[in-house]
Amino acid sequence: MQGVSHRPEAGFSPQPTPPRKGWNRPQSHAAKPKRDPAPSRLAYRLNRMWLTPGFRKLTRVGLPAFVLAFTTLLWLSDEDRRASLAGGLTGMVEKVQNREQFMVNEMTISGASTPVDKALRMMLPVDLPASSFDIDLDQLRQDILLLDAVKDVDLRVKPGGVLAATVVEREPVLLWRHARGIEQLDEQGKRVASVTSRAVRPELPLIAGEGADRVAEEAIRIFAASGPLLPRVRGLQRLGERRWDVVLDGGQRVQLPAQNPVAALERLIALDEAEDLLARDVSVVDLRDGQRPTARLGMTAQNSIRAARGQPLLGPDGKELPAADKKS
Template sequence: MQQVKSEAFLAGARLVDPRALPAPIRISRNRLRNRFVRAWVLHGRVIRRSMLAAALVVGSTIIFETREPLGFALGTLGQVAQGQIAQAGLAIGEISISGQSLTSDQAIFDALGVEPHTSTLAFDVEAARQRIAELPAISSVSVRKTLPGDVSVVVTEKSPIARWRVDGITFLIDGAGIQIGEDGGAYANLPLVIGDGAANDAQVMIHALDANARLKDGLVAISRIADRRWDLIYDTGLRVQLPEQGVAQALHKLVNYQSEYQLLDRDLSVIDLRVDTLVAVRLNKTEDADKS
């Protein structure tokens, strides 16, 4: 490039009034940028908070509007993923259950919640254990899973203390009077209580009889009367009417009468002990009541 000497440039120069120069052209884009920068510097905190609030509102609206399709899609995706895991050889294949006698295998299996394509990885051991523990006869339970596809369940059941017959059905009950299963005939050695409310108070009465074991010979049932008191029913048809209060004393008195007079072995239909100072009996062959 040819260099122009300053003398030649100055020779052709002329004085110009600055006010006569053309006005500079301002680009609107620069003007907008400058305004934005100024606003950001002066009000940046407010702008950021407003933008965050707007983003939250928009995001919440989108999630609310798409909640059902999104939930369906996630559920379907989970099923597909679990099916693929199961096809890869991690499906639950063998389930072993042990320790149960009052609880059916089907009830335990249903509580496990295992579906045809449930994978071992997705199987929730603790959730299954809690569901099984809620079954009426279960005292404790352990659930374990072993890869690739085994699940083992070991249960400990409650011990029944009596049989309770109500509405023609005989149930097994625990110490709290809760039904823990139906009597299939394997617990014929347990005391039989009958009548409404008998299950709730059975344990106290059974303990009272245990303390007077001689009274259990030939005893076939303990009947709850009006949910207030008990009758002892023997295989001879004899019915011993016990008082509402003072049962232990009445049983002890009956033991003494049996020892001295063999009262339970006599041809009686009723022995009435409901009055503390009186023992009334009714003969089988007559309706007269003798008192002793």
């Protein structure tokens, strides 16, 4: 019906709605509490630890590495397993090293004399053919450089299994006579080889005395400055490991100073060319004092002067001769 209002009229009380079935039933237990969304203390601490970089690295890397290492050590604790593993690795390495491309079949040596060539072949640590892994080139080079005659050496393994050695030998320029014999020296005073006598290498100038080898370069400069005197020079003698004496033929000596010996020798050569000093009967020319050079007369010149003065003559030992010897 249209236009009918459902609002209750005055004085009309609606009937109460009857309760539904079961509404008045007493509750058997209390309502469950709501769950707390906050994490537990343990979960919070574990979460904080996981956010630490070191803990994450330990968990992801350290723990697997520890397990792997522990397993490996446990497996290797058995002696038979270790022996089997070592044998397998050794066999594998030998199989690789003994391949044809790694084998050295021959050795070639260039720039070496016959004795040095023979010494180098004897110093090879293995018999050829051998694997190049069995030849330590650096150690072999150091051993070869210990030879007096070798100045430098280059070692290379060339294609085709050839060990090539290029040797630079020391060139002897001096003979050094000392208490233990005669040695050949290079321009730096390094020993090259021994000789039995000077006649073996007569073309080499001679130096003598202890410590002369340590100043070989100075001796070479003195020989080079000798100029016109060089044909008369028998050698240089080192005195007191401090200075040189130039020994000339006929027994003449030139005493050089410890400092600037070349300059002193050049002054003597100029004086000899002007005054013909060394052609006279002079036994010693002392140049140790650069401001006052002196000369010692020979025995013949001394006796001539003594005879002119009416003095007793001198013998070979420098002592005066008895009267009978003087008359004779």
